[in-house]
Amino acid sequence: MKYSFLIMILMFSVHFTISAQEEVAKPGNSAQELADKLANPVASLISVPLQNNLNYGIGPYNGIKYTINVQPVIPFKLSDNLNLITRWILPVVDQRNITGLNTHEFGLSDATVTAFFAPKSEKIIYGIGPAFLVPTATEKLLGTEKFGVGPSVLVMHQGKGLSVGFIANQIWSVAGASDRADFNSFYTQIFMSHSYKSGANWGVNAEITQNWEANTTLISLNPMMGGITKFGDQIVQFSVQPLIPIVGHQAIKPDWGLRAVVAFVFPGS
Known part of the structure; x- marks a missing residue:
C-alpha cells in the first residue's frame, strides 16, 4: 500500500509539472513567487510537506527502507524585521533486512525540530538557531533513545526564479538512555533550484551526513523536478527526485533511492 502511494505521487508529480499548472499561473496567483518561497527554508510561509523516501540495497542483506517524513513549517513574526521559522x-x-536477515521494523523514528531566527533580507538570506533531536521512536531499533541539541544555520541567495544556498546542523546528545551510544551527527544540504512563471521548477541538491561516533559519511x-497546482482551493506542490548515492559505508549506503514530495501550501499566512 505504501509503495502504491509513492507511485501515485510520482505519477501526479510528472503530470502536474508538465500540464496542470495553468490554474495557479493565472494573473495574481503568483505561482513563481510561491515556488521561490518554498525553495527558501526560512520564508514566512506555512507549509506541510510529506516527503516519501524509498531506498533499496542497504547493507549486507540488501535491505529496503521506506520513510515518510511529516515536515510542517510554521513561521512566527517576532517583529517587523525578524521572524522565527x-x-x-x-x-x-x-x-526490512536492515538490522539483520528477515527482520522488519515499523513505527516512528526520532523527531528533529529546528528553530531559525531569520532577519528580513532581500539579497543574502540567512537564519540561525537551535536544532533538537527528540526521542520519539516507537521501536528501539528505529531511534537513539537520546535527547540532543546543537546549532543550525542557513545561508542562501535568492533572485527571481533562482535559489542557491545551504542549510546545516550539528547535534550532540545531552541526555537519554545510558546503555545507548552517544549521538554526534552533522548534516548539510547544498541546494540550487530554478523556477518558472507557471510554478514549475527544477534543481539539484547534495545531502551530506557525517556520524562522528561511528566515523561514517x-x-x-x-x-x-516539480510544480505547483491546485486541488480545489488548496495549493499543492509536487516534486520527484532520484536519490543517487555517491559516498557511504556498506552498512548504510543504499544502491539507489527515490523521493517524492507533496506539500500543502498556505500562502495567506
Whole structure:
C-alpha cells in the first residue's frame, strides 16, 4: 500500500509539472513567487510537506527502507524585521533486512525540530538557531533513545526564479538512555533550484551526513523536478527526485533511492 502511494505521487508529480499548472499561473496567483518561497527554508510561509523516501540495497542483506517524513513549517513574526521559522521532521519508517536477515521494523523514528531566527533580507538570506533531536521512536531499533541539541544555520541567495544556498546542523546528545551510544551527527544540504512563471521548477541538491561516533559519511546527489497546482482551493506542490548515492559505508549506503514530495501550501499566512 505504501509503495502504491509513492507511485501515485510520482505519477501526479510528472503530470502536474508538465500540464496542470495553468490554474495557479493565472494573473495574481503568483505561482513563481510561491515556488521561490518554498525553495527558501526560512520564508514566512506555512507549509506541510510529506516527503516519501524509498531506498533499496542497504547493507549486507540488501535491505529496503521506506520513510515518510511529516515536515510542517510554521513561521512566527517576532517583529517587523525578524521572524522565527520552526521546522519539524517526524519520520515514520518501514524497513526490512536492515538490522539483520528477515527482520522488519515499523513505527516512528526520532523527531528533529529546528528553530531559525531569520532577519528580513532581500539579497543574502540567512537564519540561525537551535536544532533538537527528540526521542520519539516507537521501536528501539528505529531511534537513539537520546535527547540532543546543537546549532543550525542557513545561508542562501535568492533572485527571481533562482535559489542557491545551504542549510546545516550539528547535534550532540545531552541526555537519554545510558546503555545507548552517544549521538554526534552533522548534516548539510547544498541546494540550487530554478523556477518558472507557471510554478514549475527544477534543481539539484547534495545531502551530506557525517556520524562522528561511528566515523561514517553518507553523501547523495539528488536532481529534482516539480510544480505547483491546485486541488480545489488548496495549493499543492509536487516534486520527484532520484536519490543517487555517491559516498557511504556498506552498512548504510543504499544502491539507489527515490523521493517524492507533496506539500500543502498556505500562502495567506
